[in-house]
Amino acid sequence: xxxxxxxxxxxxxxxxxxxxxxxxxxxxxxxxxxxxxxxxxxxxxxxxxxxxxxxxxxxxxxxxxxxxxxxxxxxxxxxxxxxxxxxxxxxxxxxxxxxxxxxxxxxxxxxxxxxxxxxxxxxxxxxxxxxxxxxxxxxxxxxxxxxxxxxxxxxxxxxxxxxxxxxxxxxxxxxxxxxxxxx
Numbered sequence: 699x700x701x702x703x704x705x706x707x708x709x710x711x712x713x714x715x716x717x718x719x720x721x722x723x724x725x726x727x728x729x730x731x732x733x734x735x736x737x738x739x740x741x742x743x744x745x746x747x748x749x750x751x752x753x754x755x756x757x758x759x760x761x762x763x764x765x766x767x768x769x770x771x772x773x774x775x776x777x778x779x780x781x782x783x784x785x786x787x788x789x790x791x792x793x794x795x796x797x798x799x800x801x802x803x804x805x806x807x808x809x810x811x812x813x814x815x816x817x818x819x820x821x822x823x824x825x826x827x828x829x830x831x832x833x834x835x836x837x838x839x840x841x842x843x844x845x846x847x848x849x850x851x852x853x854x855x856x857x858x859x860x861x862x863x864x865x866x867x868x869x870x871x872x873x874x875x876x877x878x879x880x881x
Contacts, residue, residue: 751849758838758846767832770856774825777818784815824857831859840864 744764751762788808795801831837838847840861847861860868 763832770825770828781815784811828857
């Protein structure tokens with residue numbers, strides 16, 4: 699597996715600091731400045747407002763790394779905030795339903811919400827892994843081939859670890875393996 703290396707060191711932004719970045723997952727966070735520069739030596743103020751990575755730029759240069767770091771942190775903060783809101787709502791929901799059908803509906807709704815939060819909890823570990831890859835210089839490069847994943851794919855799925863082609867091969871192998879087990 700080929701990896702891109704980067705000798706720059708970076709500090710972690712304090713938890714709870716968000717940025718105002720379109721995240722593609724339901725909205726924006728309120729703008730709070732990120733006090734520490736991450737990654738490399740680029741500061742948050744040096745990334746222009748409304749910046750989006752372009753193909754003409756060096757792939758995974760400092761600006762692109764900062765952009766994806768912000769995007770991932772924003773997404774992570776949003777998930778954590780929604781999880782806290784869900785727990786608070788479930789904790790405060792003390793409705794006693796007289797009708798068994800209403801009670802069943804309420805329990806199903808709670809179950810669906812908890813399953814969604816569990817999926818998001820798993821997504822946080824993927825986000826944390828992506829932030830680690832930004833730190834070690836391997837973010838944006840396919841784990842299988844070492845080739846660039848591509849900006850469009852990273853915009854759509856910032857936690858992607860495989861290029862589109864490698865992901866298609868992976869899914870095809872999974873399908874073949876699953877089909878072999880069924881027969």
